[in-house]
Amino acid sequence: MTSFFLSYARLDQEFALRLADDLIAAGAQIWVDQYDIHPSQHWDRAVETAVRGCQGVIVVLSPRSVASPNVADEVAVAIEDGKTVIPVLMEPCKLPLRMARMQFIDATGNYQTALAKCVTAIAEAGALPEAEATAAPDEAAPRRAVLAPEVLRQAELRLTGVMGPIAGVLVRQAAASATEAQLYETLARSIGLDAERKAFLAWVTEPRPRERRVNPRRSSSQAADAAALFIAPPELERLTAALTRYLGPIAGHVIAREQRAAASREALCQRLADRISDETERAVLLRECERILGLSAGGAL
Numbered sequence: 001m002t003s004f005f006l007s008y009a010r011l012d013q014e015f016a017l018r019l020a021d022d023l024i025a026a027g028a029q030i031w032v033d034q035y036d037i038h039p040s041q042h043w044d045r046a047v048e049t050a051v052r053g054c055q056g057v058i059v060v061l062s063p064r065s066v067a068s069p070n071v072a073d074e075v076a077v078a079i080e081d082g083k084t085v086i087p088v089l090m091e092p093c094k095l096p097l098r099m100a101r102m103q104f105i106d107a108t109g110n111y112q113t114a115l116a117k118c119v120t121a122i123a124e125a126g127a128l129p130e131a132e133a134t135a136a137p138d139e140a141a142p143r144r145a146v147l148a149p150e151v152l153r154q155a156e157l158r159l160t161g162v163m164g165p166i167a168g169v170l171v172r173q174a175a176a177s178a179t180e181a182q183l184y185e186t187l188a189r190s191i192g193l194d195a196e197r198k199a200f201l202a203w204v205t206e207p208r209p210r211e212r213r214v215n216p217r218r219s220s221s222q223a224a225d226a227a228a229l230f231i232a233p234p235e236l237e238r239l240t241a242a243l244t245r246y247l248g249p250i251a252g253h254v255i256a257r258e259q260r261a262a263a264s265r266e267a268l269c270q271r272l273a274d275r276i277s278d279e280t281e282r283a284v285l286l287r288e289c290e291r292i293l294g295l296s297a298g299g300a301l
Helices: 010-025 043-053 069-080 111-124 130-144 149-175 180-188 194-203 220-228 233-261 265-273 279-292
Strands: 004-007 056-061 084-089
Touching: 004 010, 004 069, 010 056, 010 111, 010 149, 010 233, 043 069, 043 233, 056 069, 069 084, 084 111, 149 180, 180 194, 233 265, 233 279, 265 279
Parallel strands: 004 056, 056 084
Antiparallel strands: none
């Protein structure tokens, strides 16, 4: 059984994933949608199963999360099932009525102090050995301070071209134990295909302009095709809403990744539909994507 479910608003994912990474590094078992939902799974069912099967819920509180129906539902299920709820205040906000009287962890100031309190709360719930709860926060800070922020930023920029949005998580995990000389070798081990791994290690030695994210797996002609595949923001918003019904919050990342790889609008629609395992749902999504992008007789919605 997963010990704690992480509930958060999509727009708060940078803070939420950092918190999840640090708690996992401290020995806690944390269920995170972006880590634990596979492409073939239905997002709503996977989340409900995880919430009902967990020992407790950590909810990241912000103006975005208190306005989120998904977060409200996750917390409601946890409270109704008598589970431990650990509220972590990321930004000042009006607390939901059900949590107004709960003792929350204030992370608006010192993050490391808030992390230590969160680890302690998990340990007190019986989900983490006390020794780990005491040692983890003190050990986390110096390990993460070994590598300069610029080194980590450049590593994330380079790895994003191969691994997509999860690159930031992989870099933070590697930075906990790797030296600067070991960092790229450590990151390369997360790349499954041998050819891509070798290309990444060869490619990272090349100088790249700041903030530029290049995919070493694609030829210049493929890159030109992808650059030509412009999707207007309103269309992207509709595509994201359509795919979210099947994949949940990871839909935006999936669309961004497939848009870079697709050679045409038709190919993009097919690639998005292929993410759905159910044949009927896949056909429905394909038709909807084609309408959104003006590829069917009905035109854009």
